[in-house]
Amino acid sequence: MDVSEIIIPGDTPGIEWRLPVIRFKGSDPAAPKVYIQAALHANELPGTALAHFLCGMLRQAESAGRIAGDITLVPQANPIGAAQSHFGELQGRFDLGSRTNFNRDFPLISVLDRPELVDELDKYPATDRLKRELIHMALGADLVLDLHCDDESLQYAYIDEAFWPEAADLAGALDMQAVLLSDGESSAFEEAVGFAWKYEAPGERKAKLPGKLSVTVELRGWRDVYSGTAEKDARGLLQFLIGRGVVTGEAAAAATFSGPAVPLDNVEILRAPEGGTVLFHRTIGERVQEGELLATIVTRPGFVEGDIDIRAPQDGLLLTRISDRLVRRRGDLMKIAADRPSKAARKAGTLED
Numbered sequence: 001m002d003v004s005e006i007i008i009p010g011d012t013p014g015i016e017w018r019l020p021v022i023r024f025k026g027s028d029p030a031a032p033k034v035y036i037q038a039a040l041h042a043n044e045l046p047g048t049a050l051a052h053f054l055c056g057m058l059r060q061a062e063s064a065g066r067i068a069g070d071i072t073l074v075p076q077a078n079p080i081g082a083a084q085s086h087f088g089e090l091q092g093r094f095d096l097g098s099r100t101n102f103n104r105d106f107p108l109i110s111v112l113d114r115p116e117l118v119d120e121l122d123k124y125p126a127t128d129r130l131k132r133e134l135i136h137m138a139l140g141a142d143l144v145l146d147l148h149c150d151d152e153s154l155q156y157a158y159i160d161e162a163f164w165p166e167a168a169d170l171a172g173a174l175d176m177q178a179v180l181l182s183d184g185e186s187s188a189f190e191e192a193v194g195f196a197w198k199y200e201a202p203g204e205r206k207a208k209l210p211g212k213l214s215v216t217v218e219l220r221g222w223r224d225v226y227s228g229t230a231e232k233d234a235r236g237l238l239q240f241l242i243g244r245g246v247v248t249g250e251a252a253a254a255a256t257f258s259g260p261a262v263p264l265d266n267v268e269i270l271r272a273p274e275g276g277t278v279l280f281h282r283t284i285g286e287r288v289q290e291g292e293l294l295a296t297i298v299t300r301p302g303f304v305e306g307d308i309d310i311r312a313p314q315d316g317l318l319l320t321r322i323s324d325r326l327v328r329r330r331g332d333l334m335k336i337a338a339d340r341p342s343k344a345a346r347k348a349g350t351l352e353d
Contacts, residue, residue, distance in 0.1 A: 002022070004020075004023070007019075008079070009122075009129075011097075011126050017083075020074070020075070023070070024067045024071040026068050026069040026071070026246070031245050031246055032143050032244055032246050033141040033142050034070070034071045034142070035072045035074075035138045035140070035144045036054070036145045036147065037073075037074040037077040037145075037146055038051045038075050039082070040078050040103050041081070041102060043081070043090045043092030044148050046219035046224055047147025047148065047219055048076055049230035050234050050237065052075065052230065052234075054238065058073075066249050068245060068248050069142075071246065077134060078102055080127060081102050084096045101353055102127070103148075103189055105187050106131050106189050108195050108196075110200055114136060118132060135189065135193065138193050138214075142212055143212070143213045143244065143246070144190065144215070145170075145213075146216045147219060149224065150320045151222060151320060151321065152221045152223075153218060153321075154178060154220065154285055155175060155218065155220050156176050157217045158180050159171075160191065160215075161181050162194060162206070162208055163209060163212065163214065166213070167179075169240060169254065170217075171259070172254060172256050173239050173243070174217065174240070175232075176217075176257060177259045178260050178317060178319055178337045179257070179260070179261040180267060183263075185348035185349045188350050190215055190216045193214035194212075236255070239255075259317075264351060265346060266337065266342065267319075267335055268312075268336040270294065270295075270333045270334050271333060272310075273330075275299070275326075275331070276297040276298050276306075277297070277301065278296075278297060278298075279295060279296040281296070288312045293310075294318070294333075295334070296309055312336065313336075313342070313343070316336040316338035317336065318334060319334075319337045
């Protein structure tokens with residue numbers, strides 16, 4: 001195991017950021033190479049906990065001579081965001097300086113242009129420099145996992161259709177309860193990696209990328225940081241690596257993914273028509289039916305005539321909901337992985353900013 005640091009100079013004098021990188025050298029040049037990062041949104045820590053346990057398992061595998069493919073592990077991928085607090089609360093999703101989502105605006109390039117990502121880094125601000133360093137490392141791998149979490153959430157993943165259904169082994173290994181099939185049309189980290197592979201040949205777009213994988217894994221909710229679940233997820237991920245030939249050894253019986261795999265067009269995002277107090281009637285993991293009462297918005301406490309009922313627009317699996325109970329007008333309430341395309345218009349790319 002090799003541990004190093006990438007130094008990212010700050011944009012003001014006297015500041016620098018340190019990005020720890022853990023590498024395991026594989027013994028088989030033909031084995032898949034893996035890149036795993038966690039906490040790109042710095043306040044999403046289930047992935048960091050998973051990486052902690054996975055690193056221990058990989059150290060044991062290394063001692064036994066079982067690491068076949070190179071593995072790069074970045075347990076806390078965003079030291080800039082991790083240092084940004086506002087009124088005592090960690091702000092890890094949006095950069096306070098640029099107001100940009102840390103998981104957007106990754107360079108969209110061909111993998112052939114990978115070396116250019118780290119050319120003349122001094123001309124870029126710290127956040128862009130961080131993004132270039134991260135995607136440069138990822139594009140040296142075949143299997144790329146970006147570990148995130150949602151608010152209150154089931155375990156699920158965003159997987160580009162270019163990697164599906166081959167990636168069902170990952171969904172099974174991590175006991176995912178749903179997969180959202182994305183179109184690869186944004187500048188989010190995992191889609192920027194997929195873009196680079198798809199457009200390796202100038203002017204040509206590959207529809208399928210066998211043997212490759214770039215995925216965003218949503219490890220339940222942001223408060224679900226427990227040793228038990230983290231160790232379970234790490235063992236599942238290790239089994240995935242064994243199944244793909246990255247780590248040698250006898251794999252456990254492959255877990256089968258049995259949840260829904262739906263396009264992003266089938267995701268219903270329910271929003272509050274007015275601000276108020278949220279009273280949820282259904283919780284994540286439940287199947288809901290069209291017209292069923294899911295939540296009530298109390299807009300005028302003490303006056304029931306001001307209550308607004310939120311009902312399911314169609315049948316589906318209640319995938320996520322917010323943890324806040326006071327919402328603003330048009331604030332997100334929940335997501336449903338639905339059986340049919342939503343009637344709501346959706347622009348290409350990610351569901352949310």
